[in-house]
Amino acid sequence: MSAHEAAIDTHEVGSTKLFAQVWFWLLLLTGIEVFLAYLRLHPSLMLTILVGLSLIKAALIVSYFMHLRFEHLGLFLLLIPATVFCICMMLIMFFPDSLRLIDLRPH
């Protein structure tokens, strides 16, 4: 690679060690999720814990594997807040309705 090319390609971020560590944490969180499946939890509690853990995994993937942590702050602000807002809007009817129905079930 010429010196000129090297000057353009300064974008390299993260080391093999860092990526391996992220990979390990993702595996560990997956292991915890599988372990939780053995416990007999109430479906709504189970769903909350699983989605919480998955959000942590998603954040790890987006930050490190997709390099968003190393990008310009402007890109993060363009992409993430609006997406999170839209997903929250989808949940407006979710909690009152789905949880009411599950508690109405015959025990």
Place this chain on the structure above:
Amino acid sequence: MSHTETEGILTTPWSGGASPFAVNSKKLGMWLFLVSDSLTFSAVLVAYAYVRLSNPDWPRPFEIWPAIAKSTLMTLILLSSSLTMVLGVAAAHRGDRKKTVRYLMWTMIFGAAFVVIHATEWYTLITQEHVTPWSNPWGAPLFGGTFFGLTGLHMLHVTIGVAYLAVIAWGFGNGRFKSEDVEVSGLYWHFVDLVWMFIFPLVYLMSVNLKG
């Protein structure tokens, strides 16, 4: 306005002098596509979670062995494919074409393994358990529709991803594509991995059959 003033404005990010997001257009395009795709998957997942919670007789057909073991293995495969992908992107930025292609090949092998294992699972569900999108032997008929819809949409993404990586590996190997093309394909691949991180717990772990 003096000449130096004009120059000063043109070099600020929001005046057209430089990219405000400090990324190239391909990368920005891929990110915007992934935002719209994440809303598609979110809508399907929220709809699934809703019917899952509100149906008292939702089927729990996935026994620890083989269904959960298999889907856990699939998760491991997909996570490992993300690791080889990110190492491939790093190799591409270093300008190491041979290593990049090798990492991309591993990513494609993992992706193909994922699709094959998933397909065998579909085959078992359809031929032996007689699950269709509108009926199943266990309970709420919606189970089949949500399961095949969600996992099918994801499997389609993985399949397209493997083909996309094949094109990128071929083009980067012969010098046609640049390292930024590898990075953009990596964004897509990691997103497919990310979506599975929600499908696996919500579809499989929420429907574990502990009696088996």
